Amino acid sequence: MPTNVPPQYREAEHRFREARSTEEKIACLKEMYAILPKHKGTEKLQADLKTRMSKLQESSERQQRKKGFDPYHVAKGEVAQIVLVGAPNAGKSSFVAATTNARPEVAEFPFTTQLPLVAMMPVMDLQFELVDTPPVPEGGMPPWFPNLVRQADAVLLLCDLSNDDGPFEAQAILDQLEAARVHLDRSRHELLDDGHCFRRTLLVATKTDAPGAAQRLDDLRTLLGDRFLVFPISATMKEGLEPVGLALFDALGILRVYTKQPGRPADHDRPYVMLKGTRIRDLALRIHKDIAASLRHARVWGPSAVFPGQEVHGDHTLLDGDIVEIHAG
Template sequence: MPANLTPQYYEAEEAYKKAVTIEEKIAALEEMLAVIPKHKGTEKMQADIKRRLSRLREEGQKKARTGRTDPFFVEKQGAGQVVLLGFPNTGKSSLLAAMTRARPKVADYPFTTTLPQAGMMPYQDILIQLVDTPPVAEGMIPAGLSGVLRNADALLLLVDAASDGCLEQVQFCLDFLKEKKILREELSAGRGVTPDRLLVLAARADLPGSQDNIQFIRDFLGESGWGQIEVMPVSAVTGLGLEALREKVFEMLKVIRIYTKVPGKEPDMNTPFILKQGSTVVELAEAIHRDLPRLMKAARVWGSARFEGQSVTRDYVLHDRDIVEISR
C-alpha cells in the first residue's frame, strides 16, 4: 500500500536530516510523527520513527545523568511556564522585574541577559512562572534557546513598539519559531506552542510613535496569515497593560483551579490543584493521590454544578474555581 507522504512530512524529514542537536532531532521526529498519514501503508514508518524517538530521548536522559547540566534548562514551577522572546533591548528583563519579584540585570546596552532567568508572577491565588531569555538577532541565536522555547507552555514575543524596526523584529522571531517547529498550527504530537499560546507584546507602548507601529504590527500579522495572534500594548515603566497581561497569560495556559474539601469540613481555598481545561473528577483524584481513583466512592461539586454540592459522576468535567469533595 503506498505511503502517500505529504509535503509537510518531507519538510519535517529534511529538518531531521539537517538537525545537529538531540533536541532538534527529537523535534523533527515529533513533527514527522504528527504529520505522517495514518494508515496501513505507513505503519512500519510510524514504528521506526517511534523507535528513533525513544532512542534519542534515552540518549538525552543519559547525558543529563552524567552531570552535564544544561544551563538553558529551567524546571517548571507554578501553574505554568511562560517564556519571553525578543530582540536586544526590547524590555524583556524590565518586564520580568515589573511582573515578578525577580531582579534581573537591566541595562541600556544589548545582550545583558546571557542565560534564562525565572521569576514567579502572582495571579489571584496562584503563581505563574515567567522566564526571560537571552536576546535573538539576525545571525545571533543563543545555543540552547530552542529547547527552552519548545518546552514552554506559552510564549510572549516582545517587540519595541517605538522602534522603526518593530515589524522586522516580529517577522524574524516568527520565522525562527516556525523554522524550529516551535510554533505549530496544531500539536497532535510533540512539543511547542500553537498561535493561541503566543502573544505579541508591544513594549514601550507609552512612547511617541508606538501606537502607529502597533497598528502596523496588527496589519502585518493579518496579511501574513498570523491574524489569530493577539498584540497587546504594555509598558514596564508606566504599568500600562500589565494587569490585563496577567489575565491574558492565565487564559493562554488553558488551565483551571480546583479547590478540595474533606467531608464535613470547610474547603481549602489557599492551595488549588492546577489541571488542564476539560479535566474530570477522576483526573483530579489522580492528582491528589494515585490510589484515590480506585478508592473514591462519591464526589460532590460546588460551582459549575446545577446546584451547590451536587453529586456527580467520575467523568464530570470540572470548571475553573470549582470546589470538589471526594468521599472514600
C-alpha cells in the first residue's frame, strides 16, 4: 500500500471499513478509485480496488435477486445516486470537481470525460453519489446513456450560460432522452409498465460568471423555467452550489433520523435515511426485524415531538432531524 495517497482517500477508506451495506461499500470503493491518482505507482492498488468492486458487485446482485425490489432504495447505508447530464462542455466535470473530493479532468475542449465517474457530494451530514457522464456522441445517444438515467434517484440537467446554444443543447438532450422513453421532470419519479420512465430533475444553469450569462439565464427561464426549478451556479466562483445539494435532499423526499440508547447521547454520526412518511415501526424494522417484532414504544426528541422525550408508539410519523430511543423486548 503506497503511503502517498491523498487524505480524502484515507477518509473514504475509513468510511469503507465502517460501511454497513454492500451498496455503501461499493460506493466507498468507487470513491477511493476516483480519488486515487492514476499513475504507475498506484497501478497495483487500482487493480486491487477494481477486483474488490467487482466481487462486491456480484454479491450485491445475488442479494438483489434474492430480495427482489426494495422500495426504500435510498435506504440506510445506501446512497442516493444523482446522474449529471448535459451537452459536452456544459460544465459537468467542473460541477463534480467543485462539490466533491474527486478530480475529474476538466478541459475547454469537449469529450474530455471518457467514462462515467462516481464521486461523493456532501450534503448536510449525508453523502450523495454523483455520476459524471461522458459526452453523448452527436447524432445518436448510445443505450448506456438513458440506462444510466433510468437507474438514477435524481438527475441534474446542466445548461451552459456561456454559450448562446446552451438552452437549445439542453432541450436537445431532453428530446433525445424522450425518444428513449426517459422523461426528465420537475417532480415525477416513476417507472411505468410500458417502460416509460420519469426522473425527478433539477436544471442547473452553469457558468453564471461568464459574460452575457445573465441574459442567457433569462432566455433559459423562458424556455424551460416552467418545466424545471432553475439553479444558477458558477463552479469557478463556487457560487450557488449549496442550494443544489439542499434541493436534491428535498427532491429525494428523504429525512434523517438519529437513534440513541437510553441514558446516552444521540448517535449524530450516522443518521438513518428514510423516506418521508416513515413511522416508528418502519425505523424499528430498518434497525432489525427482531426489534420491530418486540417494539413496545419509543421516545422522541426533535421536530416531531410535542415535548422533548415524548413517548410515542409504532404509528408515530417521524420528521427530519428527529432523535429516537426505541424500547423493545
